[in-house]
Amino acid sequence: MEVLKIATAGSVDDGKSTLIGRLLYDTKSLTTDKLEAIEKSSRKKGLDYLDFSLATDGLVAEREQGITIDVAHIYFSTKKKSYIIADTPGHVEYTRNMVTGASTSQISIILIDARKGVIEQTQRHFFINNLLRLKEVVVAVNKMDLVNYSEDVFNEIVSEFKKIQEESEYKDQKVTFIPVSALWGENIAKASTNMEWYTGNTVLDHLENINAEDFQKSTQTRFPVQTVIRPKTEDHRDFRGYAGKLNGGNLKVGESVTVLPSLTSSRIKEIYFFDKKYVEASSGSSVTITLEDDINITRGDTLVKSDEVAESFKNLRSTICWMDSKSLVPGAKYLLQHNTNRILTKIDSIETLKIGNYDAGEINSNLQINQIGQVTLKLSKNIYADTYENNPENGRFILIDPATNTTAGVGFINSLNI
Template sequence: MSDLLRLATAGSVDDGKSTLVGRLLHDTKSVLADQLDAVQRASADRGLEVPDLSLLVDGLRAEREQGITIDVAYRYFATPRRSFVLADTPGHVQYTRNTVTGASTAQLAVLLVDARNGVVEQTRRHAAVLALLGVPHLVLAVNKIDLVDYDESAFRLIAKEFTAHATALGYAESSVRTIPVSALHGDNVVDRSANTPWYDGPTLLEHLETVPVQPDPHEVPFRMPVQYVIRPRSAEYPDYRGYAGQVAAGTVSEGDEVVVLPAGLRTRVTRVDTMDGPLAEARAGRSVTLLLADDLDISRGDMIVAAESVPQPTDELDATLCWLAEKPLRPGARVLVKHGTRTVPAIVTDLASRFDEQKLSYADAPGSLQLNDIGRVLLRTAEPLPADDYTTNRRTGAFLVIDSSDGGTLAAGLVGAALPVPDDAGRRPAADEQALLTPGP
């Protein structure tokens, strides 16, 4: 089992994401005394009888004033069993781009719903995004269970609907867990609640501590985009030539056979350098400088990869885009594609389809992609890119689409990724089921 879990939260506005994260930090004793004192004072100033734990997370002034999350807030905490890196992402539709950012490296996502409202449009949108990004595990936290008097039938109905939706998106039932919680009062977050005797599953923290995760991306082939060529040209290092970058995937060691793309040049690693000295092995996420056996023409934007697994550079990308810009995307658009450390001009040659995350269906040839749309596109790039399929390598199968006029990010792209479309796509609860989800007077 991995000793580190990367997780992200998602959900609709006011479902209590920040309060849930604050509760996790508070109840795992991951909050400094002065931080807690500041939250207690701010809560008292607002006339609250109990501390508003969301203030531990919502750090931006605009977030505190509006009571919403705008930016991705990263938090770090640990228990004796595991360490955690948590990305608290926004719930507003216009901040879906931040959700994509926060969940892009997650091994598990906690998706919140309000027990009074159940699964809503934004829940289905976030579930689709998480499935597309390949987040392996989902937890549905049915929050504010206290506001429906800890009603088991309301919880079971929400759990049934969400599990059906998640499995339709390609998740195995074993990868989906539903937990009734009250972030405000702490029910089933860290400590088991006496208010839900009908629930015999783990608390949220117990599940986070025990869910099996793969140490992605260490078990995939080595990939390192070259960021900078280092040549000191000093008396101490007269012949030094190193290629600096961050290991995007896999591991690299002295003696490894590698290939430099897109040229396809083969060589061998003679040393793995860092600021603290050479390493025997460097794993994904580590910034290193590689020294190679041969004097090759290598520059920023090239990629050094494992010789036994070489991606074929291509100038045609069949990819799925999460469109994140206000202005729509149309066929023929000229954009920039940033893959690793290489940025190249590209043209959208075709909009093949748009995914409807509510009905779980595809619309062919949609004509355009609007803000927050998910669509399949074909891109032709000015230069070949050594892109992997996203389903086999999340780091080098992803890219950004950039506006060539102002440098703004337009979309997150995933090479070859697609969502399944089930036979019974779009099923909604029957009228008698829906009635149980509707709050009473």
């Protein structure tokens, strides 16, 4: 069955968790025991309605404060498709968790409180969606019940949002606006009777009509080797297979491939998935590949089609979203993880990010937690990369602090030559 991965975004108290809880309730995805637990907790909080945010705010600290601290992954399905929703936090201080949730999603739902309109967090989240190149955004203007279901208020917000959309440097996404009340379930799965001026789809109908396959961008094939499989058993004494996940495009038996970074070439002899051999494997498959020639390949190497060799770089220009409490400063050294490869890198410069008219915040040559900036890096060894725009899987990386081992930031490669 088709799977659609969705991230929610929006500021604190815009009703993200409530919207998801409502979707679950209206699609009958909340089982009796879960519903009883929500009823009990809602009563305990002194509410006379069901607090659906309790369906997704799974941590004690979240329920206590009524906020979302970290991503929750929620699963439900209709007859048409399966959904995975990453319910992400709205607080600026949890932006890193918002990026974590959005990074594995195909589309996003941005919530706006109808009483507040487009605010800084809306712009920030829309910017992150664009940075991730999400092709489809649903803007749910929530709490319409608190503005008397006013069409004027809705239209005002739509035009405000369209302004930031026009200023955005990424133009390929589709934006759909829906007026809703998540609390009362209006235009979530059921059409509202209080907003007859709105003739568009409910949120659920809109999601049902999205074709998830449209989001799979076919790019050049990259096969980062995770591990070499050498059983050395009687049946497979000379077997030497390269295990990995195929990114971007396909691979076929007989095709000429080049190993990066050694630039040696060979042909694909076999493509295994478990005990079966295939003529061709499509993008996204985890397979084991054997080659015609015995060449030296280890974890961190990447197989590509010989006529699609990526370029080699010693410096990178990238957009980095910083996720660590220890600020990023010029001269600092980090481990850069690019696919299965880890190399040392040194931060060269950090500048204020200027993309379109978006103001990501003034950077005084250091990047603090949850800030996004323009960073140039020097690499200890060449890497064969692409820009995130051209080949997302081969155009992104994480920075690991070698002292604390934490994932300190995520980077999107903008250009390889500085």
